[in-house]
Amino acid sequence: MxxxxxxxxxxxxxxxxTKGKPIVVILVGAPGSGKSTFCEQVMASSTRTxxxxxxxxxxxxxxGTKAQCLKSAASALNDGKSVxxxxxxxxxxxxxxxxxxxxxxxxAHAVVLDLPAKLCISRSVKRTGHEGNLQGGKAAAVVNRMxxxxxxxxxxxxxxxxxxxxxxxxxxAAHNTYSALGPLDTLPNGSFGQKNxxxxxxxxxxxxxKKVEVPANTVxxxxxxxxxxxxxxxxxxxxxxxxxxxxxxxSGNASKELKEGENLAVCSSGSHASxxxxxxxxxxxxxxxxxxxxxxxxxxxxxxxxxxxxxxLGSARLVLVDVSHKSxxxxxxxxxxxQKNIELNKFLTFVGDITKLYSEGGLRCNVIAxxxxxxxxxxxxxxxxAIFNAAGPALEVATKEQAQSLHPGKAVxxxxxxxxxxxxxxGVTHVIHVLGPNMNQHRPNCLNNDYxxxxxxxxxxxxxxxxGFASTIKTQGKLxxxxxxxxxxxxxxxxxxxxxxxxxxxxxxxQKNKREHxxxxxxSKKCKGSQDEIGANIPESKIGKVDKNNDKIDGSMAKAxxxxxQALHKIAMHPQxxxxxxxxxxxxxxxxxxxxxxxxxHLLVLARSEGLDCLADVSKDxxxxxxxxxxxxxxxxxKFLQEDALLIFRLxxxxxxSMRQLHLHVISQDFDSKNLKHKKHWNSFNTAxxxxxxxxxxxxxxxxxxxLRDDESLLSMELRCHRCRSAHPNIPRLKSHISKxxxxxxxxxxxxxxxxxxxxxxGIDP
DNA sequence: GTTCTAGAAC
DNA sequence: GTTCTAGAAC
Numbered sequence: 001m002x003x004x005x006x007x008x009x010x011x012x013x014x015x016x017x018t019k020g021k022p023i024v025v026i027l028v029g030a031p032g033s034g035k036s037t038f039c040e041q042v043m044a045s046s047t048r049t050x051x052x053x054x055x056x057x058x059x060x061x062x063x064g065t066k067a068q069c070l071k072s073a074a075s076a077l078n079d080g081k082s083v084x085x086x087x088x089x090x091x092x093x094x095x096x097x098x099x100x101x102x103x104x105x106x107x108a109h110a111v112v113l114d115l116p117a118k119l120c121i122s123r124s125v126k127r128t129g130h131e132g133n134l135q136g137g138k139a140a141a142v143v144n145r146m147x148x149x150x151x152x153x154x155x156x157x158x159x160x161x162x163x164x165x166x167x168x169x170x171x172x173a174a175h176n177t178y179s180a181l182g183p184l185d186t187l188p189n190g191s192f193g194q195k196n197x198x199x200x201x202x203x204x205x206x207x208x209x210k211k212v213e214v215p216a217n218t219v220x221x222x223x224x225x226x227x228x229x230x231x232x233x234x235x236x237x238x239x240x241x242x243x244x245x246x247x248x249x250x251s252g253n254a255s256k257e258l259k260e261g262e263n264l265a266v267c268s269s270g271s272h273a274s275x276x277x278x279x280x281x282x283x284x285x286x287x288x289x290x291x292x293x294x295x296x297x298x299x300x301x302x303x304x305x306x307x308x309x310x311x312x313l314g315s316a317r318l319v320l321v322d323v324s325h326k327s328x329x330x331x332x333x334x335x336x337x338x339q340k341n342i343e344l345n346k347f348l349t350f351v352g353d354i355t356k357l358y359s360e361g362g363l364r365c366n367v368i369a370x371x372x373x374x375x376x377x378x379x380x381x382x383x384x385x386a387i388f389n390a391a392g393p394a395l396e397v398a399t400k401e402q403a404q405s406l407h408p409g410k411a412v413x414x415x416x417x418x419x420x421x422x423x424x425x426x427g428v429t430h431v432i433h434v435l436g437p438n439m440n441q442h443r444p445n446c447l448n449n450d451y452x453x454x455x456x457x458x459x460x461x462x463x464x465x466x467x468g469f470a471s472t473i474k475t476q477g478k479l480x481x482x483x484x485x486x487x488x489x490x491x492x493x494x495x496x497x498x499x500x501x502x503x504x505x506x507x508x509x510x511q512k513n514k515r516e517h518x519x520x521x522x523x524s525k526k527c528k529g530s531q532d533e534i535g536a537n538i539p540e541s542k543i544g545k546v547d548k549n550n551d552k553i554d555g556s557m558a559k560a561x562x563x564x565x566q567a568l569h570k571i572a573m574h575p576q577x578x579x580x581x582x583x584x585x586x587x588x589x590x591x592x593x594x595x596x597x598x599x600x601x602h603l604l605v606l607a608r609s610e611g612l613d614c615l616a617d618v619s620k621d622x623x624x625x626x627x628x629x630x631x632x633x634x635x636x637x638x639k640f641l642q643e644d645a646l647l648i649f650r651l652x653x654x655x656x657x658s659m660r661q662l663h664l665h666v667i668s669q670d671f672d673s674k675n676l677k678h679k680k681h682w683n684s685f686n687t688a689x690x691x692x693x694x695x696x697x698x699x700x701x702x703x704x705x706x707x708l709r710d711d712e713s714l715l716s717m718e719l720r721c722h723r724c725r726s727a728h729p730n731i732p733r734l735k736s737h738i739s740k741x742x743x744x745x746x747x748x749x750x751x752x753x754x755x756x757x758x759x760x761x762x763g764i765d766p
Numbered sequence: 767g768t769t770c771t772a773g774a775a776c
Numbered sequence: 777g778t779t780c781t782a783g784a785a786c
Contacts, residue, residue, distance in 0.1 A: 562786080564768080564786060568767095595767080595768095679781080679782090730775095730780060731780080731781090732779080
């Protein structure tokens with residue numbers, strides 16, 4: 001039996017298929033969004049051979065199965081034809097198998113037809129004779145239901161290119177792009193045209209709070225006055241960068257109106273997939289812009305060093321970013337990388353604004369590189385100005401802590417404070433400043449066309465950059481997901497100025513390192529003696545607590561446990577007496593409901609070790625216990641998820657707990673509870689004060705201790721929604737907002753299994 | 767950790 | 777007048 005397919009039978013020269021790279025284009029859109037029309041129009045005008053795989057007709061004119069579609073698609077691709085997968089593909093799971101059709105020799109693209117639901121419904125309702133027999137009145141209900149569960153495709157799923165269309169003109173543009181694609185042509189990789197999915201900061205509230213500064217680049221809400229303020233700020237701060245901005249395909253949509261609640265919930269369970277969690281470094285081309293380094297030579301060096309490092313970096317990814325589609329360096333590198341057979345999922349080129357890769361490009365990069373100046377100061381233009389502007393003053397302060405200046409060829413890793421918008425909005429945890437060689441006579445340290453030296457320094461710069469990136473992987477604790485055998489075992493990590501492979505540390509920076517290490521040492525002394533050195537767990541009497549408190553240097557934690565703070569300790573020591581409250585008792589832990597739950601589900605997992613009062617007491621010796629606590633917490637979260645699949649959990653510790661005895665919070669993210677009354681309650685679970693259990697495990701395993709955020713100010717921070725990050729004037733208003741907010745969680749939470757949620761419900765196939 | 771409550775903010 | 781916060785006591 002032959003599958004029915006619509007085949008473009010334009011005559012083609014023999015052998016053509018073997019030269020061009022076939023593409024599998026996975027259409028994503030509700031019924032009525034125009035998928036079939038899109039395919040038909042492209043096929044009508046394209047010089048490439050396309051096969052449209054349509055599940056509605058594949059079964060001999062009738063509806064077929066997914067397996068039939070996959071088989072037909074694979075066979076067409078094998079023949080060198082390009083393929084449209086014409087089915088809804090609205091969620092990740094539905095797309096997954098079709099994505100596997102992509103490989104180094106077949107690009108997997110997505111074209112998202114994200115047209116207004118109303119339009120799709122009215123088209124579905126009106127049409128007759130639709131192949132899928134989805135017409136008439138029931139269409140509305142079906143389309144609505146499907147759109148509830150839609151998940152936008154992401155590059156991390158494995159697409160090399162994603163095109164988002166939100167209106168007819170976007171669709172037309174996409175049509176033009178694909179129609180014009182000859183058999184031998186390729187399209188630039190990347191994600192194009194997506195409007196910021198998370199952006200809905202309430203500027204009215206910001207004004208209410210008398211906050212003058214409005215984060216640059218946030219999408220304004222319906223408030224036009226605020227919109228113009230935001231615009232003005234941006235222009236004043238980064239004129240030269242904005243000069244290029246109009247070339248970017250992401251610009252120009254920033255003031256699109258988004259009403260609260262209108263965002264469809266995006267199921268984030270997909271973020272558990274390994275690719276999404278892969279550490280990713282986005283970097284601009286170094287020295288080729290203002291420093292006028294020869295593009296041919298620069299692209300050779302980039303590809304050469306990338307090739308060396310992709311294999312050393314395990315699952316981590318490198319992304320070369322440029323703001324313009326017309327970027328010469330990007331196309332040079334792409335061509336040269338293709339010739340080298342560098343793994344496509346480990347290195348990609350990307351067109352977009354390096355400060356908006358996630359919010360506008362859907363590309364998660366936890367580390368970005370900055371083409372810095374030697375003073376490590378904001379300003380200048382280009383990428384440096386853009387990154388400093390987008391990161392806010394926090395970056396400047398954090399940079400100063402690491403280094404005062406930079407030599408050509410060197411890089412410095414700067415951990416980005418969580419207060420930076422780049423952290424909260426884009427999920428960037430580190431910025432690595434790199435300084436390349438300068439060939440521009442009007443800039444300092446010009447090499448006067450000495451390309452022997454220049455190439456050497458540029459190579460050194462990329463080496464330093466990638467070494468720096470490798471060190472963030474080690475210190476950040478994504479190590480578990482990275483095959484680390486190739487990483488440099490010297491782990492002073494993030495505090496270090498990274499040098500090229502065969503150069504020596506400058507004395508200046510070594511001094512810096514010493515200071516940092518001393519600091520670390522002091523901190524470890526704060527925690528209960530020097531167990532690390534002795535390697536034994538010294539039992540501590542209750543009175544010992546006081547001594548420890550007196551030891552505190554900064555005084556912020558200098559408090560003894562009050563009588564009211566002993567309840568958990570008593571339960572942990574004598575769970576049998578408290579059987580009424582204990583949900584589970586083992587040798588290591590006791591599980592109980594929080595007496596004043598701050599959410600629908602809120603458990604505590606108590607450690608039973610005497611003398612283990614809080615995270616500050618934790619050392620490497622407790623790693624196994626921490627893992628047990630985590631696993632027990634996870635088990636309970638999963639149990640609750642079986643009862644209510646809509647719950648989402650976080651597991652973590654308070655940096656400075658109020659109650660004595662180490663306890664892990666397992667708390668659902670609805671925060672729907674009458675016991676959540678104060679700012680302190682909210683902020684203790686929704687600022688850096690709350691330390692994710694997964695992060696604590698990682699830190700204790702790599703450093704022997706957790707980094708506490710014992711900063712009182714965190715608890716009195718302004719109230720922000722944990723999902724959309726909008727600010728709210730008081731607790732009642734915040735609670736009213738969070739009961740409605742369905743925005744996706746910030747990128748940092750979506751990584752590394754920091755959220756625990758139910759596996760996504762299987763979507764409905766048309 | 768909560769409760770109570772004065773007084774600030776609306 | 778009512779709502780909300782924050783500090784002290786427990």
